[in-house]
Amino acid sequence: MAMNNHSPSAGQQALEKGDVSRPFSDDGSAPLALSENPDEAESWEAVGKAAGEDAAMSEVSPPEARPPRKIRVIVNPRSCSGKTNRKWSHISRILKAYIGDFDYVFTEAPMDACAMTRAALKEGVEQIIAVGGDGTLNEVVNGFFEDDKPVNPEAVLSYISSGTGSDFRRSFFSSRKYRGQVKRVAQGELRRLDLGRLTYHDDETGENKTRYFINAASCGLSGATCRTVNGLRFLKKLGGQIAFQWGAISTLFQYRSLELRLQVDDTFDEILEVNTIAVCNGRYFGSGMKIAPEASLNDGLFDIIAIRKLSLFQVIKWFPLIYKGTHLKKKDLVIMLRGKQVRIEETHTNGKGLIEIDGESPGRLPVVYDIVPGAILVKN
Numbered sequence: 001m002a003m004n005n006h007s008p009s010a011g012q013q014a015l016e017k018g019d020v021s022r023p024f025s026d027d028g029s030a031p032l033a034l035s036e037n038p039d040e041a042e043s044w045e046a047v048g049k050a051a052g053e054d055a056a057m058s059e060v061s062p063p064e065a066r067p068p069r070k071i072r073v074i075v076n077p078r079s080c081s082g083k084t085n086r087k088w089s090h091i092s093r094i095l096k097a098y099i100g101d102f103d104y105v106f107t108e109a110p111m112d113a114c115a116m117t118r119a120a121l122k123e124g125v126e127q128i129i130a131v132g133g134d135g136t137l138n139e140v141v142n143g144f145f146e147d148d149k150p151v152n153p154e155a156v157l158s159y160i161s162s163g164t165g166s167d168f169r170r171s172f173f174s175s176r177k178y179r180g181q182v183k184r185v186a187q188g189e190l191r192r193l194d195l196g197r198l199t200y201h202d203d204e205t206g207e208n209k210t211r212y213f214i215n216a217a218s219c220g221l222s223g224a225t226c227r228t229v230n231g232l233r234f235l236k237k238l239g240g241q242i243a244f245q246w247g248a249i250s251t252l253f254q255y256r257s258l259e260l261r262l263q264v265d266d267t268f269d270e271i272l273e274v275n276t277i278a279v280c281n282g283r284y285f286g287s288g289m290k291i292a293p294e295a296s297l298n299d300g301l302f303d304i305i306a307i308r309k310l311s312l313f314q315v316i317k318w319f320p321l322i323y324k325g326t327h328l329k330k331k332d333l334v335i336m337l338r339g340k341q342v343r344i345e346e347t348h349t350n351g352k353g354l355i356e357i358d359g360e361s362p363g364r365l366p367v368v369y370d371i372v373p374g375a376i377l378v379k380n
Helices: 008-013 044-051 053-058 079-099 112-122 134-143 167-172 178-187 221-231 240-252 312-324
Strands: 071-075 103-106 127-132 156-161 190-202 208-213 216-220 258-264 268-280 302-308 334-339 341-346 355-357 363-379
Touching (some): 079 127, 079 178, 112 134, 127 134, 134 167, 134 208, 156 167, 190 355, 208 363, 216 221, 216 258, 216 363, 221 240, 221 268, 221 355, 258 302, 258 334, 268 334, 355 363
Parallel strands (some): 071 103, 071 127, 127 156, 156 363
Antiparallel strands (some): 190 208, 190 363, 216 268, 216 355, 258 268, 302 334
16 A cells, blocks of 8 residues: 655655534534535636635644644545546645645555555544545445444544535535535534444355445445446546436336335334335435435434335436425325334345445345444544
């Protein structure tokens, strides 16, 4: 693993390789209303131009005035179709101004971020900053644990969104500006967030596997769509929403709704013919779909959204409703539940029940989800 101390020249030589249901003001004193459109912000290219890099730095207190913290930044240079790699020197300058010295590493392959995080925490690193998409964040979250136990319960996670979907950012922080995100990493309050933990059938090993998630996990059409989108890189270059919509519609031509048994705690146990079931800690999935508009990141409960069988026409008609979060009003087609443990299995085992975890599709049903209250310290 190549590790770099921060400096622009080192970056150029690097391998290419918390109630947080509402965000808080910069001083942490009052909750802010969630934006109805979290993407109402300047483009990546405009961040430095509009604010002016000198202006951005002028508001920052000297790094040496802050208590030292050992920080490592884990960067996925391939996220957002390679844009993160191209923008890293800009991001690193803003980080340097706000937090002072830090080490950073670039990932090279799937699950690198998980291994790098775990190694860093064992070395005594106190704060991990993930730079990438929701999949990168998921890997980093899993690196905070080993053998189902936290590596360091007091270690801190921060996140700079730089991906295609950026759904966790939408739940936790309403702007996509780099400067705003870095400022919250430096000045935000520490909050303990819940995590989800799921056990599923892993496609690579053919065995049951356990994995954590911070935002949302789902199965059905969403899992099949996720696999389609991730398998066609050109789609992501079109933007997250276009990629997910195109992927969903193209997948639906071959997709058949599933008959699944859904169990939630001891309160719900039914067999349903469904399009998708989402088990949510955060509010968004599918590149901006407000699938669980009432979800909280620290209430100790999942919001479970089950969407019954839909035709292709209904799916297309429903897209605007889900992006707005108004689909829950369609009670004949949507079931909304809350609980701490969720079990989902196919009534007829055929292996078609693909799952999705924070934007990745590593396996299939059956699956068991458990909420882990206050499992991770987050500073954003």
